[in-house]
Amino acid sequence: MMAKSGSAANAPETRLxxxxxxxxxxxxxxxRSESGxxxxxxxxxxxxxxxxxxxxxxxxxxxxxxxxAAFPNWSGATAYNRGQVLYRVAEVMEGRRAxxxxxxxxxxxxxxxxxxxxxxxxxxxxxxxAGWSDKxxxxxGGANPVAGPYFNLSVxxxxxxxxxxxxxxxxxxGLVSVIAPVIVTGNSAIVIASEERPLPAITLSExxxxxxxxxxxxxxxxxxxxxxxEHLATHEDVNGxxxxxxxxxxxxxxxxxxxxxxxxLWAPSPGAPTPDWLSVPGIxxxxxxxxxxxxxxPKGQ
Amino acid sequence: MTHPAATSAPGRLALAERFxxxxxxxxxxxxxxxxxxxxxxxxxxxxxxxGERFSTINPADEKVLAEVTSANxxxxxxxxxxxxRASERVxxxxxxxxxxxxxFRIARLIQERGRELAVLETLxxxxxxxxxxxxxxxxxAAHFFYYAxxxxxxxxxxxxxxxxxxxxxxxxxxxNFPLLMLAWKIAxxxxxxxxxxxxxxxxxxxxxxxxxxICQQADLPPGVVNILTGAGETGRLLVEHEGIDKVAFTxxxxxxxxxxxxxxxxxxxxxxxxxxxxxxIVYDDAPIDETVEGIVxxxxxxxxxxxxxxxxxxxxxxxxxxxxxxxxxRLSTLRLGDPLDKNTDIGAINSQAQLxxxxxxxxxxxxxxxQRWSATCELPERGYWFAPTVFTDVSQAHxxxxxxxxxxxxxxxxxxxxxxxIAKANNTPYGLSAGIWTDKGSRILWTADRLRAGVVWxxxxxxxxxxxxxxxxxxxxYGREGGRHGLEPYLALATEVxxx
Numbered sequence: 199m200m201a202k203s204g205s206a207a208n209a210p211e212t213r214l215x216x217x218x219x220x221x222x223x224x225x226x227x228x229x230r231s232e233s234g235x236x237x238x239x240x241x242x243x244x245x246x247x248x249x250x251x252x253x254x255x256x257x258x259x260x261x262x263x264x265x266x267a268a269f270p271n272w273s274g275a276t277a278y279n280r281g282q283v284l285y286r287v288a289e290v291m292e293g294r295r296a297x298x299x300x301x302x303x304x305x306x307x308x309x310x311x312x313x314x315x316x317x318x319x320x321x322x323x324x325x326x327x328a329g330w331s332d333k334x335x336x337x338x339g340g341a342n343p344v345a346g347p348y349f350n351l352s353v354x355x356x357x358x359x360x361x362x363x364x365x366x367x368x369x370x371x372g373l374v375s376v377i378a379p380v381i382v383t384g385n386s387a388i389v390i391a392s393e394e395r396p397l398p399a400i401t402l403s404e405x406x407x408x409x410x411x412x413x414x415x416x417x418x419x420x421x422x423x424x425x426x427x428e429h430l431a432t433h434e435d436v437n438g439x440x441x442x443x444x445x446x447x448x449x450x451x452x453x454x455x456x457x458x459x460x461x462x463l464w465a466p467s468p469g470a471p472t473p474d475w476l477s478v479p480g481i482x483x484x485x486x487x488x489x490x491x492x493x494x495x496p497k498g499q
Numbered sequence: 500m501t502h503p504a505a506t507s508a509p510g511r512l513a514l515a516e517r518f519x520x521x522x523x524x525x526x527x528x529x530x531x532x533x534x535x536x537x538x539x540x541x542x543x544x545x546x547x548x549x550g551e552r553f554s555t556i557n558p559a560d561e562k563v564l565a566e567v568t569s570a571n572x573x574x575x576x577x578x579x580x581x582x583x584r585a586s587e588r589v590x591x592x593x594x595x596x597x598x599x600x601x602x603f604r605i606a607r608l609i610q611e612r613g614r615e616l617a618v619l620e621t622l623x624x625x626x627x628x629x630x631x632x633x634x635x636x637x638x639x640a641a642h643f644f645y646y647a648x649x650x651x652x653x654x655x656x657x658x659x660x661x662x663x664x665x666x667x668x669x670x671x672x673x674x675n676f677p678l679l680m681l682a683w684k685i686a687x688x689x690x691x692x693x694x695x696x697x698x699x700x701x702x703x704x705x706x707x708x709x710x711x712x713i714c715q716q717a718d719l720p721p722g723v724v725n726i727l728t729g730a731g732e733t734g735r736l737l738v739e740h741e742g743i744d745k746v747a748f749t750x751x752x753x754x755x756x757x758x759x760x761x762x763x764x765x766x767x768x769x770x771x772x773x774x775x776x777x778x779x780i781v782y783d784d785a786p787i788d789e790t791v792e793g794i795v796x797x798x799x800x801x802x803x804x805x806x807x808x809x810x811x812x813x814x815x816x817x818x819x820x821x822x823x824x825x826x827x828x829r830l831s832t833l834r835l836g837d838p839l840d841k842n843t844d845i846g847a848i849n850s851q852a853q854l855x856x857x858x859x860x861x862x863x864x865x866x867x868x869x870q871r872w873s874a875t876c877e878l879p880e881r882g883y884w885f886a887p888t889v890f891t892d893v894s895q896a897h898x899x900x901x902x903x904x905x906x907x908x909x910x911x912x913x914x915x916x917x918x919x920x921i922a923k924a925n926n927t928p929y930g931l932s933a934g935i936w937t938d939k940g941s942r943i944l945w946t947a948d949r950l951r952a953g954v955v956w957x958x959x960x961x962x963x964x965x966x967x968x969x970x971x972x973x974x975x976x977y978g979r980e981g982g983r984h985g986l987e988p989y990l991a992l993a994t995e996v997x998x999x
Binding site for chain 2: 285325329331332336347478481499
C-alpha cells in the first residue's frame with residue numbers, strides 16, 4: 199500500500215496530451231497530402247504548434263473531383279434542408295468553442311477575450327447565412343412583368359464548384375465568412391486555408407464532418423496558397439474563384455488565369471482595405487457565385 | 500346511400516374489405532403529459548386567471564382532457580401590459596441576430612418535442628395522427644426556422660431601409676390547425692421585433708399551452724409571448740384592447756368583419772385570414788388519376804376543416820361522370836376512425852357545434868335538390884363524426900355551393916368552356932384559393948390570371964410552405980401570411996407622416 203501511494207506521488211502533475219494531427223479534408227475524409235510534405239506552424243511567439251499537411255496539385259485535383267461529385271445532391275437539396283445543415287454547423291461549433299478560442303488566440307496573437315469574440319461571431323455567421331438559404335431567391339429572383347402573354351420568372355442557381363482562398367489574417371471568422379456564402383446557395387467549395395494560420399480550418403473541418411454537411415461539399419487544403427491556387431485557377435472543372443486571401447501580387451495573375459475558363463470571380467479591388475470580419479456582411483459573396491435562370495411560358499386557353 | 504363499389508364490382512369490394520381489415524396501429528398517448536388544469540401564460544409564467552374554468556375535450560370520444568381558464572378583462576389587461584413592458588424594455592432593443600437565435604431555438608424545440616406535440620394536437624383537435632405528425636408539427640417548426648432567418652435581414656425584405664416593429668400584437672387563431680396557426684402568427688411577429696398576446700381557439704388550447712413551455716425552455720424573455728385561453732369574448736377583449744397596435748385574426752368572415760368594424764378609426768393594424776369556398780377546376784385534358792387524388796386531398800384533408808379547401812369542384816361536362824365515379828370509388832377506401840391510429844385518413848369533427856353546422860348545410864343540400872352520396876363507413880359511437888360526402892347536380896344557388904361548410908363535403912358543378920369555368924369560380928364573395936387541373940401549361944397560366952383568389956394551385960392542392968405567401972381576395976380577408984410578404988403587416992413602414 200505504501201509503495202503504491204508512493205509511486206502515485208511520483209506521477210507527473212499533468213498528463214501528457216495526445217496532440218492532434220492536422221491533415222487535409224477532402225471528400226469527407228482526412229488524408230495526409232499525397233505529396234508526403236508538411237510544414238511547421240508556430241504561434242506568434244514562435245513556439246511550435248503543429249506540422250501541417252502541405253497540399254499539392256494532386257490534392258487540389260482530388261478535391262475538385264470530390265466537390266464536383268457532391269454538387270448534384272447538395273444543389274438539389276431543398277433550401278430549407280441546406281439552411282438546417284448550416285444551422286447545425288453553428289450548433290456543433292458552439293460545443294467546440296474552447297478549442298477554437300485556443301487556436302485563434304495562438305495563431306492570431308490576440309487575447310482570449312478578443313478570440314472569444316471572433317469565435318462567437320463565427321458561430322453567428324453560420325446562423326446568419328443559414329437564414330439566407332430560403333430567402334436569397336426571394337431577393338434576387340422573382341416574376342418579371344414582360345409586355346406580352348407570358349409567364350416569366352427568374353431564379354438564382356448555384357454556379358457549381360468554387361475555389362476559395364481564405365483570408366490570411368482572420369483564421370476562423372474570416373474563413374467561415376468566405377465558406378458559408380458559397381455553400382449556402384448550393385455550390386460546393388474547395389478552400390485553401392490561411393497559409394500560416396491553418397489550424398482552425400482543420401478543426402472547423404471536424405465540425406463540418408459531424409454536422410450533416412455532405413461529404414465533398416466543403417474540402418479544405420492547407421499548404422502554400424500561391425502553389426495550390428494556381429492549379430485551381432486554371433482547373434477546367436472549377437466554376438468560381440474567390441481571391442479574398444490571395445497574396446496581393448498574385449490577384450492579377452490568378453484572375454487572368456481564371457479568365458481562361460471564365461470562372462466567376464470575387465476579387466478584392468486593388469488597394470482595398472482589409473475587411474472588417476466582425477461587421478455584418480452583405481449579399482455580394484452569395485450573388486458572386488449564382489447564375490440567374492429565366493423561364494418563359496406562354497399563357498392562353 | 501348506396502355503395503357503388505359494393506354493388507358493381509366484386510373485385511373492388513375485396514379491395515375495400517382488405518383496407519377495412521387493417522390491424523389497429525394506435526400511436527401511444529403516453530408520450531404527452533396533460534395536466535388536469537391550466538392557467539394563463541402571462542409575463543413568462545403560468546398564472547391563475549380571474550375568469551371561469553372550462554373543459555377542453557377529445558372530439559373523438561368526448562372525454563375531458565383538461566380544465567383551462569377563460570381569460571377575462573383583467574387578465575387581458577395584464578397580458579397586454581406585460582407585452583408592452585417586454586416590447587419597450589427588452590424585445591425592441593434586442594438585436595435582430597439575437598431575436599433570430601431565439602426563434603431558431605424555438606424551431607429546434609418544436610422538432611425535439613414533435614411527436615409529443617403531434618399526439619397532443621390529435622387528442623385535442625381530432626385530426627389524424629399522420630397529419631399532425633407529418634404536416635402540422637413539421638410545418639410549424641419550418642415556419643419558425645424560416646422567420647428566424649428574417650429577424651436580422653429585414654432591411655433586405657423590400658419594405659424600405661428603416662423598418663420598425665409595430666409594438667404589441669393581438670392574435671386570435673382557429674381550431675383547425677392550432678399549432679401551425681400559432682406558428683404563422685407568432686414567428687413573423689417576433690422576427691420583426693413585436694411582442695405578442697395570442698388567444699388559441701376555445702376547443703383547441705392545449706398545443707398553445709405546451710408552446711408556452713417551449714418559450715420557457717428557450718429562455719425567451721418574459722412577456723414577449725403571452726398565451727390567453729378563452730372563447731369569443733376573450734378574443735373580443737383582446738383585439739379591442741387599446742394597448743394593441745396590430746391585430747391578426749384567422750377565423751370566420753363574420754367575426755373578421757366584426758373586428759374590422761370594432762377597430763375602425765383607431766389606427767390599429769389588421770390582417771384577416773377568413774373563410775373560403777375554393778373552386779377546383781378540372782379541364783377535360785386533366786390527368787385523371789392525379790386529379791382524383793388532388794380533389795380528395797383538396798377537400799378531405801383535415802376533415803375539410805380547411806379555409807382554403809377545394810369545396811366546389813368545377814368539372815368540364817364531358818368528363819364529369821367519370822370523375823365523380825372515380826372519386827366515389829376512391830372515397831370508399833378512406834379509413835375513418837380513431838385519430839390516433841396511424842392508418843386513419845379521416846378523423847373526428849372538431850366539435851358538436853361544427854358537426855351541427857355540417858349537418859344543417861348537408862340537409863339543406865338535399866332539400867334544395869342536390870344528389871347526396873356518402874361513403875359507407877361505420878361511425879364510432881362516441882365522438883363527432885361525419886362520413887365523406889359528395890353532392891352532384893349542384894347549382895350555384897344552392898347553399899352548399901355558396902356557404903362555407905368547413906367539413907368533409909364536396910359540391911360538384913360542371914362547365915362547358917374555360918370562360919364559364921372562370922365565371923363560376925369567381926362567383927363567390929370569397930377569394931382565398933383555387934385549383935386548376937389540366938395538362939396544358941398555357942391554360943393553367945391563363946386560368947390563374949383570371950381567378951380572383953390569393954392562392955392558386957395547379958395540378959396540386961393544399962401545398963403550404965413558410966416561404967410562400969398565403970391569404971385571400973375579397974371577403975376571404977386581407978394581408979398575407981408566410982414568405983417575405985408575411986413580414987409587412989408586422990412592420991411600421993415609413994410614410995409621408997414620418998417626413999413631416
